[in-house]
Amino acid sequence: ANEPRSGDRTGQLVRGWIAEMAAYIKSIDSNHMVTTGEEGFDLTTAGYNSGAYNNQSWLFDGTNGISFTQNTADPNIDFAQIHLYPEYWNFSPSIGSTWIADHTQIARQLRKPLLLGEFGHAVNSAAVYDEWLRTFDTENGGGALVWQLMCGSCYAMRDQFGVQYPPNTSVSDVLQRAAVTANAKKGTPSDNVPPGSRTGITIGSVSVSPETVDPGQGKDGASTITVTSGTGSGNGPAFVVTSTGASPSAVAQGGTINIRTSVRSSQMTSAIVDLEIYDASGTKVGQNACRVSFTSSGKTKNCRWSYVVPSSLASGLYTVKVGVFSSDWSVLYVWLNRAGVLTVQ
Incomplete structure (x- = not known):
């Protein structure tokens, strides 16, 4: 689902729906990867630098009926996903890097890659995106998708985050540099390699x-x-x-x-x-x-x-x-x- 939410502060309504749908999809098609489509809200501050988010406790207290940690841990979810819109969520764009880092580290603990499925910022976008994407690179995230690049004939339908391409802009230049950096990375560590500290095994x-x-x-x-x-x-x-x-x-x-x-x-x-x-x-x-x-x-x-x-x-x-x-x-x-x-x- 795209950005699921509910009024169930335990998170179990959406959690159960994700488990049911993901299991069903895998039962009929095991060859494609499945994710949750969520924004990254949670029921707990565990694993998050919760003090960094401008006292926005609703991000981590179940207000949205979502548990990123529990949903991502589902065995039929192949990779984690979050979105990032600080202007809607009342924290500064610089805290977006903390949002990325926190969720990437939680996903890594769950042994799953993280996709930044949507990100957008209407003011000073190129500089903001550059900071976020550098953080994403440092944290070894799995992928990042801007909201949104639009062709010339589509640009009239834009929202506040729309960027026309072509022609090149400062935003597209930032995205291109990030893509080059990501493409230069080769290989990923195995998920199931036994520890190397044992001897004589x-x-x-x-x-x-x-x-x-x-x-x-x-x-x-x-x-x-x-x-x-x-x-x-x-x-x-x-x-x-x-x-x-x-x-x-x-x-x-x-x-x-x-x-x-x-x-x-x-x-x-x-x-x-x-x-x-x-x-x-x-x-x-x-x-x-x-x-x-x-x-x-x-x-x-x-x-x-x-x-x-x-x-x-x-x-x-x-x-x-x-x-x-x-x-x-x-x-x-x-x-x-x-x-x-x-x-x-």
């Missing part, structure tokens, strides 16, 4: 694929997050991480979050299932490993972890990563770099 062939699993409710009715499943095979049995969930998906410092992952093996064997939690900077803040024995092929085993959030842990998004290792830690069979996302409030 032989890495088998690893593949992961998005899959919707366990869409139900967690303990005491809390929402269960399930983001990714993965398969892997290497020097031994093949494993499938069929689901990973946490209940509740948001917790305060000092609270407990119950994390669970399920693994299926192709044959009778033993393995170590490794659960790890990382903050936005990529620092590991927690780890728990389970030794599991598969008594026959096709069996599924669960690894459960009641993680007590340290009182010193900062508010924000945290990523759950899952690995399946041989019983002596020497062989890595599966690694999911984004098995789930938690919010510490």
